[in-house]
Amino acid sequence: MANRMDIQIVDAPVRQRIDQVLSVLTDSAALMHGIAQELGAQTELAFQDQGPGWPQLKPATVKARARIGRGATPILQVTNALARSITTQAGADFAQVGTNMPYAAIHQFGGTIERAPYGGKLRLRTDRQGNLLRRGKNGKLATFAREKGPRAHKNYVERRYEVKAYKIEIPARPYLPVTADGQLTPKAAEAVMGILSGFLVGRA
Numbered sequence: 001m002a003n004r005m006d007i008q009i010v011d012a013p014v015r016q017r018i019d020q021v022l023s024v025l026t027d028s029a030a031l032m033h034g035i036a037q038e039l040g041a042q043t044e045l046a047f048q049d050q051g052p053g054w055p056q057l058k059p060a061t062v063k064a065r066a067r068i069g070r071g072a073t074p075i076l077q078v079t080n081a082l083a084r085s086i087t088t089q090a091g092a093d094f095a096q097v098g099t100n101m102p103y104a105a106i107h108q109f110g111g112t113i114e115r116a117p118y119g120g121k122l123r124l125r126t127d128r129q130g131n132l133l134r135r136g137k138n139g140k141l142a143t144f145a146r147e148k149g150p151r152a153h154k155n156y157v158e159r160r161y162e163v164k165a166y167k168i169e170i171p172a173r174p175y176l177p178v179t180a181d182g183q184l185t186p187k188a189a190e191a192v193m194g195i196l197s198g199f200l201v202g203r204a
Contacts, residue, residue, distance in 0.1 A: 001027045026105035028092050034195050035095035040088040042177035042188045043097055047083045050075050054173040060157045075171060076107060097176060109180050110172030123147055126155045
């Protein structure tokens with residue numbers, strides 16, 4: 001699937017226990033379904049608990065959220081798109097949890113977004129004498145002019161702008177219960193091992 005982030009679990013103790021359980025099962029579908037559901041539950045807890053270990057938002061981000069009425073929104077859930085995209089799947093020999101969001105990996109592992117320079121043209125409203133119309137508490141904000149339609153503004157001035165190349169550093173906030181090198185988080189490993197042990201006990 002396009003943009004899907006795939007991580008293969010190579011957690012040796014868990015893999016060994018899975019192989020041990022599979023060797024005595026004639027139908028492994030229920031086992032794999034249980035593991036997939038547990039991985040999904042661990043992911044939901046990460047969003048709910050904001051971690052563990054997630055860095056706090058930067059002050060500038062907190063202010064930007066407050067301006068749009070999202071000051072109390074949990075981290076990574078302004079639109080909730082990432083959390084809603086989490087799915088689980090299972091089969092006879094696999095169990096997985098994942099997301100197909102294009103930005104999923106950078107939030108899981110962190111990274112740098114490089115923005116290319118860009119520019120454009122703005123239309124700003126003026127009075128009949130050509131003075132910019134200002135707004136805001138301090139009167140420092142310009143007002144955009146409508147360019148088309150019956151309500152287009154007749155008095156305006158065009159200004160060009162340019163934005164230089166810049167970088168955005170995204171800190172890692174792991175929400176999937178697995179590391180970049182394929183190890184389950186301690187909590188997830190303990191939960192999965194518990195499921196596997198339960199199947200072994202049931203076969204004893």
